[in-house]
Amino acid sequence: MLDGKKIIILGDRDGVPGGAIEACLAGKNAQVVFSVTSCFV
């Protein structure tokens, strides 16, 4: 599903941060084109 895709990551400081999601994609054939960690406080 992720193979060859461009990935937009919308993380959440109180949930799963963008960096943690990025780490999961390391080594996969998917390119992270945007990653952000929002804070709703």
Next chain:
Amino acid sequence: MDLENQKRVLALAEQHGKENIIVLLGGADAEASGMIAETVIAGDPAFAGALTGVQLGLPTYHILEPEIKREIDPAVYEQNISMMEMVLPVDEIVNEVSSIRKKLLS
């Protein structure tokens, strides 16, 4: 969804082609995650940002959904996600995001 992020998502969809993009969410609750999914699939429901009236139709999943989890190395998932998986309302989040995807992307 943050107005600045709406602008970025729109620009990236135009740059890379929306058929090539998948959005992954890390939201802490079902409602907020569902709102973001709705925004990047069918447009900003608050009529405030760059995605107002823009139906990008981007496939959107939460990182906790099984379709995504099964694509990730279990050791890497354990190291980066599992702690939050224990404290977040996983079933609510998965149900909300998957139902919005089914409703708006089919």
